[in-house]
Amino acid sequence: MFKKQKPHLVIIGNGVAGVTTARRVRERSDMAITIISAESRYHFSRTALMYIYMGHMRFEDTKPFPDWYWEQNRINLVHGFVTEIDTGNKRVRLQDGREITYDKLVIATGSQPNKFGWPGQDLPGVQGLYSLQDLQRLEENTPRIRHAVIVGGGLIGIELAEMLMSRNIPVTFLVRERYFYDIILPQEEAKLISRHILEHGVDLRLSTELKEILPGPDGHVRAVVTSRGEEIACQFVGLTVGVHPNIDVVKTRPSKPTAACW
Numbered sequence: 447m448f449k450k451q452k453p454h455l456v457i458i459g460n461g462v463a464g465v466t467t468a469r470r471v472r473e474r475s476d477m478a479i480t481i482i483s484a485e486s487r488y489h490f491s492r493t494a495l496m497y498i499y500m501g502h503m504r505f506e507d508t509k510p511f512p513d514w515y516w517e518q519n520r521i522n523l524v525h526g527f528v529t530e531i532d533t534g535n536k537r538v539r540l541q542d543g544r545e546i547t548y549d550k551l552v553i554a555t556g557s558q559p560n561k562f563g564w565p566g567q568d569l570p571g572v573q574g575l576y577s578l579q580d581l582q583r584l585e586e587n588t589p590r591i592r593h594a595v596i597v598g599g600g601l602i603g604i605e606l607a608e609m610l611m612s613r614n615i616p617v618t619f620l621v622r623e624r625y626f627y628d629i630i631l632p633q634e635e636a637k638l639i640s641r642h643i644l645e646h647g648v649d650l651r652l653s654t655e656l657k658e659i660l661p662g663p664d665g666h667v668r669a670v671v672t673s674r675g676e677e678i679a680c681q682f683v684g685l686t687v688g689v690h691p692n693i694d695v696v697k698t699r700p701s702k703p704t705a706a707c708w
């Protein structure tokens with residue numbers, strides 16, 4: 447007798463949105479669930495990235511669930527990057543050629559760090575802080591950093607400053623606002639935090655923006671130029687100027703199908 451297949455929920459992205467969707471659906475339904483994610487095989491807490499760099503946690507400690515959790519809850523994990531969504535045929539294609547069909551698709555692909563077209567923004571030694579791969583790049587960049595510049599006075603910027611200073615790297619912090627975070631905080635509190643940042647030895651430059659990033663003879667970043675016309679020598683630039691939705695995958699057009707393997 448023909449056994450009807452369970453409907454298949456596919457979730458792209460194993461961040462907190464993707465895994466929470468999977469867990470809540472599993473509580474209420476018996477449908478097949480697959481989470482596809484490129485960054486890491488297992489869900490980890492992005493908010494803990496800084497503690498890995500600072501030596502307070504290992505990557506293993508940032509995983510809120512033991513590795514057996516997923517199999518026990520019948521949540522299938524696929525480690526790979528989705529390059530195409532073919533809504534006509536209800537399937538997604540991965541970079542390695544695999545294709546996975548779905549009945550329901552959830553796109554939980556998070557966000558990407560902003561870059562605003564500054565000259566030099568893609569030079570070696572210039573990066574954002576979002577993903578595990580960014581953390582790895584930061585580790586690779588660290589040995590050559592004698593002075594760092596961070597651009598953007600938000601929470602990731604201040605985290606990055608703390609991270610670098612935990613390795614005794616001096617930091618200049620370019621903040622567009624009159625006081626740190628005064629777009630969110632009342633002015634008195636923003637002033638207090640700005641004072642606190644300075645007292646902790648960060649070279650905080652308020653009302654200052656990035657104009658340009660300059661390469662050295664080896665092609666690596668050697669300095670930034672600020673909106674005040676000042677050149678600041680550095681071997682690292684952290685771009686922490688917010689994020690935008692990561693929706694590249696929904697913009698791609700489906701190409702011809704290859705052999706389905708799942």
Ligand SMILES: Cc1cc2nc3c(=O)[nH]c(=O)nc-3n(C[C@H](O)[C@H](O)[C@H](O)COP(=O)(O)OP(=O)(O)OC[C@H]3O[C@@H](n4cnc5c(N)ncnc54)[C@H](O)[C@@H]3O)c2cc1C
Nearest residue numbers: 459461462463483484485492493527528555556557576695
């Ligand atoms: C350093 C840092 C510190 C933070 N600290 C805090 C904090 O203290 N408190 C707080 O509330 N928030 C914090 N945030 C923000 C918080 O981490 C995010 O809001 C949250 O992670 C968003 O979850 P998400 O599931 O929407 O997306 P994400 O966590 O971005 O997960 C999306 C996943 O989808 C994957 N993906 C994207 N496209 C594809 C594709 N085509 N194929 C396969 N996989 C794909 C990505 O690689 C990623 O792993 C912090 C963020 C950062 C970067």
